[in-house]
Amino acid sequence: MSSMKVKAKEKDGIVEVKALIKHPMETGQRKDKKTGKPIPAHFVQQVIVEHGGKTRVSADWSGGVSKNPLLFVKFKGGAKGEMVKVSWTDNQGGSDSAEEAIS
Amino acid sequence: MNKLIITVATVAAISLAPAMANKKATETTPDEDLKAYQDYFLKRFNNEVPLNDFQNGVYAVDKVSRENWEAIEEFPPYEPFIDEGEEMWNTPFANGKSYKDCFPDGPALRGKYPYWDADRKMVMTLPLALNECREANGEKPLKYKKGPIASLLAYIGYESRGQVTNVTVPEGDADALAAYDAGKNFYFARRGQLNFSCAHCHFESSGMNVRSDVLSPALGHTTGWPVYRSKWGELGTLHRRFDGCNRQVRAKAFPAQGEEYRNLEYFLTHMSNGIEYNGPSARK
Numbered sequence: 001m002s003s004m005k006v007k008a009k010e011k012d013g014i015v016e017v018k019a020l021i022k023h024p025m026e027t028g029q030r031k032d033k034k035t036g037k038p039i040p041a042h043f044v045q046q047v048i049v050e051h052g053g054k055t056r057v058s059a060d061w062s063g064g065v066s067k068n069p070l071l072f073v074k075f076k077g078g079a080k081g082e083m084v085k086v087s088w089t090d091n092q093g094g095s096d097s098a099e100e101a102i103s
Numbered sequence: 104m105n106k107l108i109i110t111v112a113t114v115a116a117i118s119l120a121p122a123m124a125n126k127k128a129t130e131t132t133p134d135e136d137l138k139a140y141q142d143y144f145l146k147r148f149n150n151e152v153p154l155n156d157f158q159n160g161v162y163a164v165d166k167v168s169r170e171n172w173e174a175i176e177e178f179p180p181y182e183p184f185i186d187e188g189e190e191m192w193n194t195p196f197a198n199g200k201s202y203k204d205c206f207p208d209g210p211a212l213r214g215k216y217p218y219w220d221a222d223r224k225m226v227m228t229l230p231l232a233l234n235e236c237r238e239a240n241g242e243k244p245l246k247y248k249k250g251p252i253a254s255l256l257a258y259i260g261y262e263s264r265g266q267v268t269n270v271t272v273p274e275g276d277a278d279a280l281a282a283y284d285a286g287k288n289f290y291f292a293r294r295g296q297l298n299f300s301c302a303h304c305h306f307e308s309s310g311m312n313v314r315s316d317v318l319s320p321a322l323g324h325t326t327g328w329p330v331y332r333s334k335w336g337e338l339g340t341l342h343r344r345f346d347g348c349n350r351q352v353r354a355k356a357f358p359a360q361g362e363e364y365r366n367l368e369y370f371l372t373h374m375s376n377g378i379e380y381n382g383p384s385a386r387k
Contacts, residue, residue, distance in 0.1 A: 018177050070175065
């Protein structure tokens with residue numbers, strides 16, 4: 001089961017990509033209420049949106065982004081039916097990606 | 104959608120909440136109340152919000168937060184919980200029976216609750232009925248504010264979408280009317296260190312800001328439960344929200360599914376008669 005849901009729509013030559021990434025996005029500042037120990041930082045550091053073999057959007061994130069982040073980005077030059085790939089990597093070495101056809 | 108401006112004249116003319124507070128609850132009937140409340144809110148928002156739109160709470164009356172809400176609804180955060188609830192509904196209890204045996208009409212049950220149980224002389228709510236089903240079949244009851252009960256309610260809510268709120272206070276039943284009035288009194292009574300009543304925020308100040316939030320109108324408050332609140336990062340039930348609202352005016356909260364909150368739910372849901380259920384929903 002992917003951690004992501006992706007939608008991509010093309011209108012007037014501009015593709016809008018919407019992605020929901022399921023991720024705890026822990027800042028590292030919170031403490032476990034029961035043990036009092038800090039919850040380790042665990043957040044997405046980089047998100048890349050690729051299309052046609054090129055990187056269209058690259059985002060560098062920090063713990064300042066909320067849990068289960070929602071990303072909306074636009075780029076020029078995609079056509080219906082072509083594939084868009086969204087991938088992320090986090091500070092604990094985790095990663096995931098998902099591909100979706102532009103509609 | 105244009106920003107809805109609440110004119111001073113409208114507010115002055117329809118200062119219903121203080122007027123209600125001066126009357127005893129028993130001076131107006133549930134039918135009279137229903138008409139008064141719905142007219143109040145329709146007028147307060149300049150007749151620009153159709154009755155059924157109040158099911159979307161603050162997003163029916165505030166343009167900016169509506170945009171954010173529509174963005175979140177692209178990937179509704181409550182969806183995974185509907186699936187969890189469906190699994191719960193379809194999984195038999197240890198004794199082999201299931202929710203279907205208690206509720207043969209289910210899972211589209213939302214529209215039946217809350218109702219006045221004349222035999223037991225109490226308001227029956229959906230979460231209470233679900234737990235009574237569990238206990239009757241040897242299962243442990245679920246906690247009422249969050250967790251599995253909310254997922255089960257999300258599935259039931261989703262299947263019930265479109266059902267119309269229709270809470271009745273049976274004619275001639277003094278106990279039912281007393282429960283309704285208890286709920287109404289609760290709603291308009293001041294409480295807590297901050298000394299606010301529910302009506303202070305959700306009637307008089309609805310559509311206005313409290314710090315950075317816009318206050319939702321009371322009309323339509325009961326249709327979208329359970330709610331995925333971004334603040335909670337998960338689903339919560341109506342009684343969870345009652346609890347939070349009481350705490351935030353620094354009043355002691357009452358037990359979830361206790362008599363006070365069930366009577367409150369009875370009164371509050373009645374106010375939304377005619378509005379479609381649209382649970383589960385997302386809020387900030």
